[in-house]
Amino acid sequence: MKQGFIGFGNLAKAVYRGLKEEKNMEFAYFDLSRKEVNIPYFEEMGHLLVFADVIWLTVKPQDLGNVLTRLKQHDISGKTIVSPVAGKPIAYIEQFLGKEQRVVRIMPNLAMAYRKSVTAFATNQPGNREAMKIYELLGKLGKVVELEESGFDLFTSVFGSGPAFILAFIQIFKDKMQEFNLPGSLLDELLLELTRGTTDYFAQNQQQYSIEELIQNITSKGGTTQAGLEYFRTHEIGKHFEGVLDAARDRSAEMSRNGNG
Template sequence: MWPANVLFIGCGNMGGAMLAGWLRGGVAAERFTVYDPFLEAAPEGVELLRELPEGRVFDLLILGVKPQMLDGVAGALTALAGRDTVVLSMLAGVEMASLSLRFPDARGLVRVMPNLSAALGKSPMGVAAMGLDHEARECVMAWLAPLGAPEWVDESLFDAVTALAGSGPAYVYRFIDALAQGGAALGLDPEQSLRLALATVDGAAALASGSDVGPGELARRVSSPGGSTLAGLSVLDAGDALGALVLGTLTAARDRNVELGAMARAAGK
């Protein structure tokens, strides 16, 4: 079954979440090797290397370093990224054209944009590939499936997908914090307020995910005519301030991804 063996190059927050997701999904730990000079420990059964392996061939190389570190590692990976090896990158902003300059001999390239929910098998994932035939692309999707919901995305939209789905958990966490702090300001015990906020977001997201109607209709169903939810929504919806704030947030994140991509393009010339 492809990939028989997988080498992570850097396995911090995001790489670690993906690794945890595969292990949770039943993939054998022995199929994974991690090269990371700074990681304290790898999960049980996963080989952790402080030096790049020599004379070994991996089916899949997963780049899990920061985008700004690409050129700190790429040169040393030439021998590992040969014609039997697919290179998969989770790096924000960095385009496949930039990757193909660094890994010209690789069997193919895959870009994936997951988020930390991969650890629970609940990550949305944008996926794009280069140099892989239909069968290999199907294998990539099957390989990513234990992490959540992979879907093909045109690479030109990757920076937007990264802003929404990659960074998105951070924005949701801010909203959870705001709910919890609001409840505490109204007199609830802060810990109880956070518990209530978390359970509310968890249940609301699960309900919306399984619903055949959209979030707008679900919000309407919460709101009794003349009731208290509408009184709250009249504040939240005023002047579409929330919509503008979220759009501004996603735009800033998307634009930073564009900058990171441009830096990688310029450095590769």
């Protein structure tokens, strides 16, 4: 399968890293400038389109309109368009390329590079063999779930932006540890181990216990965790954090509306 990227930034790089060891896979890209990557670079978009079976629209939302305007000047029938572009529905892409064009919309995150993304999938050709090939490909890059497009805004806030929010939380832990005067790199290692230990604990017990029960298991009556959790609940930290997810979801919805207009 020949993967062609239009725009070779962070996300294209993550897809490439995640897939580069796969058999029978070739890669190339078109971008405004050559990037530091050892795959063919096409200076003309048209040349990439001749090469590729699958065309990844890996550009920022504000650049998508320009790219689609150029794309529609070429014959890309039979090829599959994959768009990870936040807030841009399939209908937006169809306005340029027509309803016959096979489009797969996805919402992944950068953990694709380590095959640990959680990716939402929607297509205008459900059940189509080529579209399902993309579904299978995404399964190699982590977990994939087929979703109505109406769910993409919420999904984007949790799983697309989620890594940034979890890291922002970890940064709070790190800031708190500054008073120990440990080197930053050691702090990062310690926090990484904390995160890994927590995800392992979650992974090994999640079939038997709810998250609430897992929290209870590390909370002794009158102890330190309980004191912290009480503060968490009294000050409605969870509710405030929901505000973070709501803001991201609302922004995604806003971008979708602009995209349709």
